[in-house]
Amino acid sequence: MADFSLSQEHQMVQKMVREFAQKEVAPVIKECDRQQQMAEFVLPRMGELGILGICLPVKYGGQGMDYIALGLACEELEVVDTSLRVVMSVHVGLNSMALFQWATEEQKHRFLTPQAQGKKIACFGLTEPGAGSDVSAIISTARLDGSEYVLNGEKMWISLATKAHHCLWVGRTNRADDPHENLSAFLVELNYPGVTTGDIHGKLGVRAGSTGWIAFQDVRVPVANRIGEDGEGFKIAMSCLDNGRYTVASGATGLIRASLEASIRYAKERRAFGREIARMQLVQQKIAKMVQSYEMARLLYLRAGWMKNQGLRNTRETSLAKWFATDASFEAANEAVQIHGAYGYSDEYDVERYLRNSKGAVIYEGTSEIHQLMQAGYALGYRADAPLRCELPAYDPTFWSV
Numbered sequence: 001m002a003d004f005s006l007s008q009e010h011q012m013v014q015k016m017v018r019e020f021a022q023k024e025v026a027p028v029i030k031e032c033d034r035q036q037q038m039a040e041f042v043l044p045r046m047g048e049l050g051i052l053g054i055c056l057p058v059k060y061g062g063q064g065m066d067y068i069a070l071g072l073a074c075e076e077l078e079v080v081d082t083s084l085r086v087v088m089s090v091h092v093g094l095n096s097m098a099l100f101q102w103a104t105e106e107q108k109h110r111f112l113t114p115q116a117q118g119k120k121i122a123c124f125g126l127t128e129p130g131a132g133s134d135v136s137a138i139i140s141t142a143r144l145d146g147s148e149y150v151l152n153g154e155k156m157w158i159s160l161a162t163k164a165h166h167c168l169w170v171g172r173t174n175r176a177d178d179p180h181e182n183l184s185a186f187l188v189e190l191n192y193p194g195v196t197t198g199d200i201h202g203k204l205g206v207r208a209g210s211t212g213w214i215a216f217q218d219v220r221v222p223v224a225n226r227i228g229e230d231g232e233g234f235k236i237a238m239s240c241l242d243n244g245r246y247t248v249a250s251g252a253t254g255l256i257r258a259s260l261e262a263s264i265r266y267a268k269e270r271r272a273f274g275r276e277i278a279r280m281q282l283v284q285q286k287i288a289k290m291v292q293s294y295e296m297a298r299l300l301y302l303r304a305g306w307m308k309n310q311g312l313r314n315t316r317e318t319s320l321a322k323w324f325a326t327d328a329s330f331e332a333a334n335e336a337v338q339i340h341g342a343y344g345y346s347d348e349y350d351v352e353r354y355l356r357n358s359k360g361a362v363i364y365e366g367t368s369e370i371h372q373l374m375q376a377g378y379a380l381g382y383r384a385d386a387p388l389r390c391e392l393p394a395y396d397p398t399f400w401s402v
Contacts, residue, residue, distance in 0.1 A: 004302045010069055013054070017073045020049055021080040029081045032208035033353055036201050038083060039208070043163060046084075047118015052091055056100060057400045060108055061116035064400040067308035071250035071301050078254035079261075082357035083209030085251030089365070090159040091115065093244035094124035095168045099187070101392045102228045102236050111166060111187050123164035124244070125155040125188070125214055126237055132157075133370050135180070135237060140171035140216065142184060149173070149186065149226070151194075151219040157364070161212030162197045164190055168240070169216070170233045183233030187225045194219035205356035228390070235388055242315050243392070245365050246304050249321035252329040252361050253297040255354055259329070259336040260290040262351050266340050277339070286335040293328035300324055311394025315385050316378045323371035326361040333358040 006014070025042065032039050046052050055070040056062025063069075070092065077084035099112040114120040131137035140153025153171055155161075166187055173184040190197065199212045228236050264287060267278035277283050300321035307314040333354040337344035344351050362368045377383030 004299070004306070006068075006072070009065065010072055013065060013069045014072045014076060016049065017051060017076040018079075020045065020051070021077050021084060025084060026080050029208055030347065030350075030353075032083075033081070034207075034347065036203075036207045038163070038210050042084070043087065043121055044118070046087060050118075051088070052118040053096070053116030055092070056096060056112070056116045057402070059402055060100065061113040062400075064397075066305075066395040066397075066400070067246070068302065068305040071246065071305045074247045074250040075254035075257070075298075075301075078251035079258045081208055081353070082206050082251065082255065082360070085247065085254070086159050086206060086209050089244045089247040089251070090124055091122045091164075093247040094240045095122035095166065097243040097392065098168055098185075098236060098240045099227065101239060102185070102232075102390045103187075107187065107224075107227065115166065120165040121160060121163050122166045122168065123158050123160040123214075124240060125158060125167045125169040126240075127155060127157045129154060129156045133367060135170075135183075135234060138170065138172060138183065140169075142171045142173045142186065142221070144173065144223075145220075147223050148220045149223065151186070151188065151216040151221055153216050155214045155216075157200070158212055158214055160210050161214050162199050163210045166190065167214060168227065170237050173230055173233075180234040181231050183237070184230050185227040185233045185236045186221050187227055188216075188219065188221055189225075190214070192219050192221065203360075205353075205358070205360050207356075232389070238315075239388060239390075239392065241365055242318050245318045245322040246301065246308070246314075248361055248365050249297070249304065249318065249325040250301040252322075252325035252358070253294065253301055255329040255358055255361075256290060256294045256297055256325070256332045259332040259351060259354050260287065260294060262349070262354070263287055263290065263336045263339045266343075266349075270341075283339055286339055290332045290335065293332055297321070297325035297328055308392060309395040311391065313385050313387075313391070316374070319366065319371050319374045322366065323368055323375070326358070327368055330355075330358040330362055 050063040053062035058064040074085045074088050096115045115122045142149040142151050169186045169188045172182050174182045194217045196215045270277045304314050304318045304321045336351040337355050343349050
């Protein structure tokens with residue numbers, strides 16, 4: 001039976017990440033958001049604290065903690081700003097955990113270890129200008145030429161594009177009839193000749209984070225950098241999303257909590273019609289709904305994390321957690337702005353940023369509509385998860401700590 005009580009280790013992780021986010025990042029986050037720039041100290045400091053390798057075994061440079069610890073860290077980070085959690089979604093969920101699941105032992109030591117230690121920053125190259133939810137529309141290509149692949153194409157909306165050293169890249173390698181069967185994955189070092197990157201500005205939200213594009217023109221990548229077998233790219237990408245969506249769900253839970261805490265503070269301070277607005281029934285209804293959403297979202301991501309710890313396939317459960325938590329965080333942030341009234345419309349108050357940040361999560365890593373279709377497919381029996389050649393390893397405290 002699942003036990004959702006937090007161990008002493010979990011509480012220590014929670015406290016450490018909370019102190020980092022609240023004491024070091026919170027004081028500068030408004031200005032970073034206004035300047036549309038990530039604070040330079042964020043990535044090095046997250047690496048120094050071990051946050052970037054939190055759920056990876058010690059033998060690969062990680063901290064040896066479990067997947068619940070990863071979720072708790074993401075929640076605490078997004079309480080301060082979504083950009084912090086996005087780092088975890090991309091560097092850990094979409095890239096490092098995929099290497100842990102699919103890479104050879106040699107590849108793990110070569111690529112995963114420096115990522116877990118924070119010495120190398122990682123991103124994920126799946127989305128293209130014409131391919132988002134429809135992965136089968138990917139047109140980037142990887143042509144085998146002797147002992148190398150030649151990569152061409154452009155990836156768009158890539159978090160950490162201009163900050164990363166490594167990119168887990170997915171493109172077409174053969175002419176199989178099924179568009180899902182001709183994708184392969186590669187670990188590309190972004191200092192290879194032919195790689196160019198750029199930033200995207202003018203985003204609605206997550207302005208304190210790094211988002212950009214990566215173009216590949218005749219980039220030569222050794223065969224030894226291919227992750228998994230030729231043609232396994234789609235399966236690898238979907239397993240990456242399982243892990244990334246888990247971090248999005250837990251992070252969105254933190255945004256609900258941030259919206260709730262900000263609303264409670266303001267409602268007790270603000271007076272109207274001779275009393276604090278916290279006494280007004282409609283305000284209480286909004287706050288009560290946030291409480292309900294937070295508790296439900298937290299239980300959903302804890303269940304998904306527990307399943308990961310047990311080595312159980314959790315695509316359905318993680319999808320449900322991501323769908324619910326992101327929709328609920330958008331609603332909570334919207335209601336928090338409403339409670340703040342005109343002040344909620346100003347960036348002097350955090351809830352304005354919460355609302356802008358919350359919108360992205362109902363789009364990336366599977367839109368809410370995609371997750372609706374997934375859940376309907378499971379319920380109707382039209383969708384089932386086939387076993388993978390490489391499943392995400394169950395958490396083993398003995399192995400993880402060595």
